[in-house]
Amino acid sequence: MRIGAFRKVIATALVLCSFASMSSCLRARKVEVDSATLVDGRAFTTPVRVHLNDGGVIIFQKGARVTADSIVGTEGRAYSATMESLPDTRGARLADVLGVEVVTEGTNVGTTVAYTVLTTPLAVVGVAALAVAIFGSCPTIYTDSAGTPVLEAESFSYSITPLLAKRDVDRLRAQPNDQGVVRLEIRNEALETHYIDQLQLLEVAHGATETVYPAAYGQPIAFANTARPYRATDRAGRDVTPFIAHADDAAFATADATLTSASDSDATDWIDIVLPRPAGDSLALALRMRSSLLTTMLFYDYMLHRPGAAAIDWLGHDMQRIATVAQFGRWSGANLALRIQVLRNGKYERVARLADFGPIAYRHVAVMIPAARDDSVRIRLDFTADQWRIDQVVVADGRRVAAKTIAPHRVVTGADEERADMANHLAKADQRHVMTTPGQRIFAEFMTTSSSQPRTYLLAAEGYYTEWIRGSWLKTPSDTVAFDPKRVRIGALLQEWHAARADMEARFFATKVPVI
């Protein structure tokens, strides 16, 4: 994204900061590969991959030299087409060579700018308050209500690297203006770079008495005849019905007793909920909730601060590997998700697992659940202690509903510059991202269709973000190796969270990066 004025400020600050703070300047590397032309006498000083007619490959890690009839080097590691390792070789005849690739190292200019700015004295950029910024972690979505921005959603909170990019769907309260336009403001209010791949408005037509939520899986769910809980009890034995009966931001949080007694072997909290069974055959469980800042602390402290410089390679390299990301995904699914279970025939059966919620905006989600013949529905929500803030749980008659997708027809920057290229980039989930840096915002406009039937709008967003590693984190590491889920002791994590929670919750929302 080229938002002229802000980039100029950042770039100019970089010039000043780089000289003022050389020790905190980081260069982001990238590795490139290209075909090489074989000319007699040409020497390569970087790794060379020689592809042979028989499908084999020789890798000269220390480079190679071309002669009149061959390519030669030292310690050539040879492999067959089927990847068997062969004895090392010193070269190959050019007649046997199909092609040669040369591997080189370059500088990723865009990423280097980000790393450098974040590690230089922030006062030079003129935003001293950012030094203690802990607000994150995702794009925040606002709509305008009579001149006041209203927080509607946060997108792809879990997507901390490209391989974790995923589609998030959030319910919006927004309705079209007189011209039929839904206008959303997408802000970057954190020390992050956001890469937004796609924005889609989902338009759902429904009955007058129905409410529509995004589903945990599949098409949205419309529901009516809502029933609130008779009774809800948490693991500590508290009656928590008042916290989850109404959408009022007075949300359930784990009892101190449960949190302080959590251990590595038993870190779970749960809520048992009894709700009256609606009359219909298809039941939907609808929830309004968000993550607590436990995940944020885990991300900032365990993943980024403690490992120091190793965190940069972890984010920029390790987390680009499928195996690492898969391991991370399994661990976070097991430890950070909320599981929904329904009591059937005397046993709780898991019907859904919810994850990927952010800590900033409450998210609405619905799940179709099996309908028993009883006159009540018994639900258990179980989760790692204090991981969730659960504001409302209701059961209702539900049905799946179709959604019409609408791409943004117009995108405007914070500098009021219309950008057709951004609208084009955001129309599809492809490799073309709109990138925003801290303090930037864009406005996306969607043209809806007019109808007398009630409509609810959902926002589908896909992308990822990269966290800016704070200079202070690099200076005070307490570990020497990158984050490894296997090393996390969940009991210790929860005790640290218990100690830090009040301060973190007090500071979190006060440290948003102001948008321009």
Add this chain to the structure above:
Amino acid sequence: MRTTIVICIVLSACFPVGPSIESSPLSHSPRGAEGWIQVRKAPRTDIELLMLTDSSYVVQTTDGRIAEARFSDVSNIKLKDAGFLQGGAPKPEQYQFIRLRARFPYGISDDVRAKLLQKAGQTEIVQLRPQS
């Protein structure tokens, strides 16, 4: 301004971060880029990229099968260090970028094809088709 930034970075002797040439698989692994591919209405399949033809990706799945997915059937493909691509034929510059990260960037002969299939215990390349 971009030039200024680059000069500044060079002059200030920046500390390098991110994948180095020594740690990159391109420098020491004979295999192609790893990632996943998804044909329409089918789940993702983890793969190593073997090569590109004019109309398809040829891959080895993590269970060892040699498989082919036509560009027109692919809804998404993601390769390490090559990013995320939507389905359909890659643009020329993308095609070149991906091709150079395959195990066989210059294609394979019939003999090599036969060796790969034999090793995989196959007689034909499996076609990854959209599911209905």
